[in-house]
Amino acid sequence: MVAVLVIAYALLILVLSIAIFGKKGKEEDNNLKRMKSIGKEVVTAEYKNIESSFYDRNIKPLVKKLSNLDAQGNKQTKSARKRQETEKLALQLRKAGIHMSTGSFTYLKTAVAVVGTIVFTGIGVLLMDVTNYFWFVIIIGSVFSVLAPTLILKQKIKGHQNAIRAQLPDTLDLLSVCMEAGLSFDASLLKVSERMEGPLIDELVTVFKQIQLGKSRNDALKALSDSTDVDELKTFVSAVIQANTLGIPITNVLAAQSEQLRVAKREEIREKAAKVPTKMTIPTVLLILPAIICIIMGPVIIQVMDQFGGGGMF
Template sequence: MTLSMLAARGLELLLLLACVAFVLAPPGDSTRKRIAARVRQAAGQRAAAPAAMFLQPGDVRQDVTRRLAQLGERLPVLDPMQRVKLGLQLTRAGFRERRAVSSMIGIKLTCGVLFACVAIVFSPYIPRLGEYFVIRALTMVGAFVIGVIVPEYVLGAMIRRRRRIIAGCLPDALDLLVICTMAGNSLASGVRRVAHELARICPPLADELSVCADELTLSGDVAATLANFATRVDLPSARSLATTLTQSQRFGTPITQALRTLARTERTEQIVALEERAAKLAPKITLPMMLFILPTVCLIAAGPAAIRLLEVFR
């Protein structure tokens, strides 16, 4: 590696660090405010020095989350509508912390910077990529964009996984809710009891039901609470549950009968979905069988005959 290439890489890293520092710098900060912040930081470090010797993994995680949240709060990269949308996605993934949106923004920026640094370090070793500064700069920008997008895909995968877990346990929750309502419990107390019973079996659904029970206890608005539950879970079965209970409350229909019918419907739909998945296995297995099993069978069946023919023609 020549001296000019080393200088170019150093310049790229310097530009990247300068951009990050410019973004993270708080706007309109006076010297007095900076000095006060330094004093508060030093006082906090001295106060936390004895406890820092016994840091637990949870404390480290909280510290990292706090720093990422502070980083995300300094970045005005999303408008209020986008922040609300991101907050809804985080809620559906199970993150209800107050600073979850800011932490997610900090994670996205951190991943983008890491990907850009990796692109800067390894781009000179790729043929025809480290020869031109413009191509390296475009590669760095592309890596930064990819790093920003990757956490969104991870968040989407977490949402889908949590949704599958909730969908698998919802019929059992409906059966338990039927038992609670038949025992004379109110809707709020029944939902809370079901959440307690499902805490070890299905923690995501138990968490959502606990939030729903708290909202029912505080507000008493059944329609709004169930609508919020359906929005957070984002499942057709949850929307059906919200609609059924809302109509039962509005028209005076017995909740027990409505829940029993809904539970039976959900179990039937679950069985039908499993049968559909089983029916789709045969076409999916055909191609792997042709690629892996059929050549082996042909080799075993025709191999000895081919070897004998070769021996005869020799």
């Protein structure tokens, strides 16, 4: 059994080494790439062989041309699909507040899948003599290793959005106070970032940096609402953009948005509190009610059984 464990972890080290250093072995030197590209060029003759058949002279070139067009179209379709998947993954990472490239996340996801599969396979091999369901451990562990990074990313997105939603009212209040004190919107963003911390503050710092780099305020705020995908933040951004367009003081917009968010939060809490009795019905019926029935009906059942048992009926 110890030998099997040693072999399993030796295979783990081997696979990890291949996964980490395998890409470096595929990299080609620039000179080699140039030589290959030059070697692909083919010089075709301008004349045609008179003795060739009609199929070779007309039909075959046409079929080849159509095949090349179809292959080129498939290649472009695959490239467009891959680009869309990459953009979607980048947006998900942005929503989760994870500053990681799509290539790094894909590599991490693959590494977790490979390592998890090997580890759970080793555990299943060790349990082979203990239970006949060792294959169940291998399958469940492998599936979990493949799906774990995606599930964790979704939980990160949800947590990041909830944190932004919870921090938004206080941030708007502080922004309103700073602007009432005479600071501009950009300076207020910087001042708020100095006084507060959190995911929303990080996003506002990103907006401030984009504005400093020359991006317009409306475009930076629009990018903020698109990257976070929080409804309350989208409403705030729309109100600020409209205020900038119409020349309305942003201070009034911030105060109104803060009050609206607090009212919406209050209503959400009331809605959740109203749903609590309904949600408590299921555990009450399944867990508490059977225990109460046993406590109440148990002695009665025992007495009835004793009476019938004493009468000689059983």
